[in-house]
Amino acid sequence: xxxxxIETATPAxxxxxxxxxxxxxxxxxxxxxxxxxxxxxxxxxxxxxVGWRPHELDAIAIDVGPGLYTGIRVGxxxxxxxxxxxxxxxxxxxxxxxxxxxxxxxxxxxxSVVDVRRGEVAVASYQPVPGGVxxxxxxxxxxxxxxxxxxxxxxxxxLVVGDWASLPEGFFRGLHRVKSGRPQFPAxxxxxxxxxxRVDREEFPHADEVRPLYLRExxxxxxxxxxxxxxxxxxxxxx
Amino acid sequence: MTVELSSNGEVDTRAIGRRLASFLGRGDVVxxxxxxxxxxxxxxxxxxxxxxxxxxxxSPSFMLVRRYAGGFTPLTHADxxxxxxMNELEDLDLFEEARDGVLIVEWGNTVASAMPDDHLRVEIExxxxxxxxxRLIPCGAWQSRSLKEMVE
Ligand SMILES: Nc1ncnc2c1ncn2[C@@H]1O[C@H](COP(=O)(O)OP(=O)(O)OP(=O)(O)O)[C@@H](O)[C@H]1O
Ligand SMILES: [Mg+2]
Numbered sequence: 358x359x360x361x362x363i364e365t366a367t368p369a370x371x372x373x374x375x376x377x378x379x380x381x382x383x384x385x386x387x388x389x390x391x392x393x394x395x396x397x398x399x400x401x402x403x404x405x406x407v408g409w410r411p412h413e414l415d416a417i418a419i420d421v422g423p424g425l426y427t428g429i430r431v432g433x434x435x436x437x438x439x440x441x442x443x444x445x446x447x448x449x450x451x452x453x454x455x456x457x458x459x460x461x462x463x464x465x466x467x468x469s470v471v472d473v474r475r476g477e478v479a480v481a482s483y484q485p486v487p488g489g490v491x492x493x494x495x496x497x498x499x500x501x502x503x504x505x506x507x508x509x510x511x512x513x514x515x516l517v518v519g520d521w522a523s524l525p526e527g528f529f530r531g532l533h534r535v536k537s538g539r540p541q542f543p544a545x546x547x548x549x550x551x552x553x554x555r556v557d558r559e560e561f562p563h564a565d566e567v568r569p570l571y572l573r574e575x576x577x578x579x580x581x582x583x584x585x586x587x588x589x590x591x592x593x594x595x596x
Numbered sequence: 597m598t599v600e601l602s603s604n605g606e607v608d609t610r611a612i613g614r615r616l617a618s619f620l621g622r623g624d625v626v627x628x629x630x631x632x633x634x635x636x637x638x639x640x641x642x643x644x645x646x647x648x649x650x651x652x653x654x655s656p657s658f659m660l661v662r663r664y665a666g667g668f669t670p671l672t673h674a675d676x677x678x679x680x681x682m683n684e685l686e687d688l689d690l691f692e693e694a695r696d697g698v699l700i701v702e703w704g705n706t707v708a709s710a711m712p713d714d715h716l717r718v719e720i721e722x723x724x725x726x727x728x729x730x731r732l733i734p735c736g737a738w739q740s741r742s743l744k745e746m747v748e
Contacts, residue, residue: 426688427689474692571683571686573683573686577681577682577683578681578682579676579679579680579681579682579685579706584705
């Protein structure tokens, strides 16, 4: 099975090609901006490396978040476009799951965290099991302080993986049972591993139905009426 | 302390923007308020000049966001007029874009709830064909910053 994995949900973008879960080419970089330019050149680079053509792919895995809005959008639209053009399955994965997969657990309760800014983080927790981790429940969006309280009240020894470096200074002070560790970001290479199983079990939605996983509140409408009604230019379109 | 300045033409509005540049640094957010054609883009253009950006600033209305990296500090200039929802605003990733510099947002008052509490609000009121009153209103932590030198 020839797989492509695209990860642009966090500041560390990466692309990987794999035969099953075995990586045959990958490219990555850490930068908050310019996901679009990265993806195009990274795809070219990876396909060149192994001499594959896109139509040889059997499935595409995409990180749908939580994470950076622009990154997720760029990655998802690229992946969706490719999947549609090639007629192959698109497997959506969560950044938190991808991070947690390779946590060096040491039998600790794993907390996977992604920075979504505005003082909030996306988190999910996982139990260590032989050969991997099992998620406790759906991911949550919590304020940083709330996350700290959750960790504090966790009776188990915890391991925080993911973007903990973005947490405020002193966050871990006093959290004696909690350690922080790697990986810091989700990697396309790890996505291959998760995707293989999903493809085998045919656990994926229709490519058009794949949506970003933002976790944010339902949409708030901007009250333009209030602003546009007054003034002599009210009916005009902006210059 | 609100600073109120009068402008009798586009040149004046640009000059106010230019002068404000020396008060701004990395991480600062300026929200522009004022009706269509009030002079928000003109003000942003003046600010860019003051920041040492040589590229002319044009209305980002269609692009929504433009970034100018040629000055002392990068300037991110956004216009949210075409947005209808807050999620679209999120997608612009403005704070990510502007983290390393100054962010100025036209119609920023309409999305203030999604903006940092600490910002400078600039209101441009149209008082005549070429007359404007420009108000610099510090919000949040901006209140402890002095804008006295803005008044000549
Ligand atoms: N005192 C003034 N200050 C600024 N602009 C002025 C002034 N007097 C007249 N003008 C004119 O008003 C217009 C202001 O245009 P500008 O694009 O800067 O407005 P804006 O507030 O950005 O509008 P929009 O809401 O469409 O983005 C220009 O044509 C300018 O020449
Ligand atoms: Mg304008």
